[in-house]
Amino acid sequence: MAFKNHDFNDLVRLEQLRHIETGQAKTLSYAGVANMESYPVAGFSYAAFLERLLNRAHHLIHDNHLDDILQQPEKLFVRAGRVILVLATILGGLAAINATGDSSTLNIYWLLVVLLGFNFFSMLLWSAGITLGIQGLSSGIAAQLARWLPFLQLKKKEKDSIGTLAAHAWWETCLFGKVGKWRISLLTHQFWMIYLLAGMGTLILLMLAKQYDFVWGTTLLPENSLPELTRLLAAPMELIGLASPDSQQIAASRIGAGMQDASIRNAWAKFLVGALIVYGVLPRIILALFAFLMLKLSEYRYKLDLYLPYYVTLRQSLIANEFMASVIDRDPGVAQEQPVQVARKGHNRHLPEEALVIGIELDNHIIWPKGMVCQENVADQETLMRAVEMIKKSRYSLLIGVAAHRLPDRGVQRIIKKLTALASGQIWLVLLQNNAAIPITESRKQAWFRLAQASTIPAEHVLS
Incomplete structure (x- = not known):
């Protein structure tokens, strides 16, 4: 068992703060956490996120005299x-x-x-x-x-x-x-x-x-x-x-x-x-x-439900899953037989070094993380069957790229659940954009997080 530098009471306090901030956020003072929230950290890990949450909770409790x-x-x-x-x-x-x-x-x-x-x-x-x-x-x-x-x-x-x-x-x-x-x-x-x-x-x-x-x-x-x-x-x-x-x-x-x-x-x-x-x-x-x-x-x-909107929002401000993006001019529907290297030294350190990269109904203008190449873009039944065969033969982690500016409809949900059920390694969901300057809306982001939860993809494996 991994060593934990927190106990159950810490998680209870975080849940209490979640309820308080959801219902009475305007009555709280955020002076102690303002600077901390201004410096997100690239890459996600549950332990690091929890440490930041506990540090933030300590400031909120102290500043608002919430101990008693x-x-x-x-x-x-x-x-x-x-x-x-x-x-x-x-x-x-x-x-x-x-x-x-x-x-x-x-x-x-x-x-x-x-x-x-x-x-x-x-x-x-x-x-x-x-x-x-x-x-x-x-x-x-x-x-x-x-x-x-x-x-x-x-x-x-x-x-x-x-x-x-x-x-x-x-x-x-x-x-x-x-x-x-x-x-x-x-x-x-x-x-x-x-x-x-x-x-x-x-x-x-x-x-x-x-x-x-x-x-x-x-x-x-x-x-x-x-x-x-x-x-x-x-x-x-x-x-x-x-x-x-x-x-x-x-x-x-x-x-x-x-x-x-x-x-x-x-x-x-x-x-x-x-x-x-x-x-x-x-x-x-x-x-x-x-x-x-x-x-x-x-x-x-006991673990926090990181798919809740409250934690999804804090995740973006405390530990954001940021990656270096670049436009891939090649047709994302062209498949490669071998897994591609998706992690480079200094970037994406939480991603697997080799992975099978599958896109779901993406266009040619989508922005992929630097060094990540789509091996199959599922757009119809034929490309879905090719992706299924690739996953069945692969022993590597699976990265699924989706268009974050869209809401996941039932068709996309069925495809993702089918692909994740066949994967033998870790599964990651990558929220991609057509324009890096336009942020993903919270409603769409939360919809993709809930889809990840329904597909048993860990919250820390959702990259945006």
Whole structure:
């Protein structure tokens, strides 16, 4: 894995600034970034672009005193999470108290159903939600409440205020998508783990302060069903050294069997605590660790959507994909058999040294980068078939030249998608012009970027 000099929080701040600048750009001061934006750098790399974005964000945050505003949504979520965990503690304790009641006898399986039943059902829903990709199933009611609680106050604020925009950006980035799925999953597992620990702790305190007899009984099930279930549940517990009642102690605990001695009560108490640990707490700890690791992995893999108009515009001012252009007088429809050298020392250092260059419906006045020669210009079905055959035989990168002054119609989109599906190397999209003095309009540029996204061409491989 490549070393990264930024973390997920940096990307969150960039997304917050994107929302703020989109909605409240006129209220911000750009004095600190004015000079930086005046000197674009030729050539594109994601790391360099991100470094410039972070440098620009640092100036904007400092000049506009946005630190507290950007950090507020996370603080609210942390507070809401703590409230949910306190609620889990209360619910776990109340569940144990209600399950024991005022009687001096405890129905062992009723206790297990109350403390483990809902927990087990929650794990089934979470597993189904993660497997099927349904975020509503993988996050419990409590975790959903923690997600929405901090943002109820947004209704009380101005809809497009800087604080509201920053909160919405943090909400979308951190609580939705893959990152949000694992963040909410982690909170869900923490909720049930605290619920179980609180219930188990309350039970232990009750058993320390009061003497209970443990009983079992059934009306509809066969007589030997619950004793057999007890032995099945006890088997994994015995492997880690937790004691369980033997067959005689199980039989002596049948409802109506008579008084119990201390050894029977002690065996059932250890069985109850062991079952809560093995079938409740330990699975939740494992799932919480898994969710935590997946959260960190999803945060590490998170990347900005460089196809968004905001980043497309900044890309042109911070790191522009500039190339030396020259008019190629030769007919761009004349094909060459060998790949051409498209990168020269000092220029186009991010382009591959050898590539197959294909044009899409270009005229003879198009301006190509210096040293780049079109090997086939797709203008009809015959030239498309020739280009397809060339790509199939080529093991080099593919450069696709298009007329940037045009909007990509459906025909051009189909051609590009067909060509990119056949390419075996890297794919680049080059936005060409008839007149270098006339800049490409933002609407057309964004249309070509979205076409690149639909064709799985990386944003950093779109040259203009």
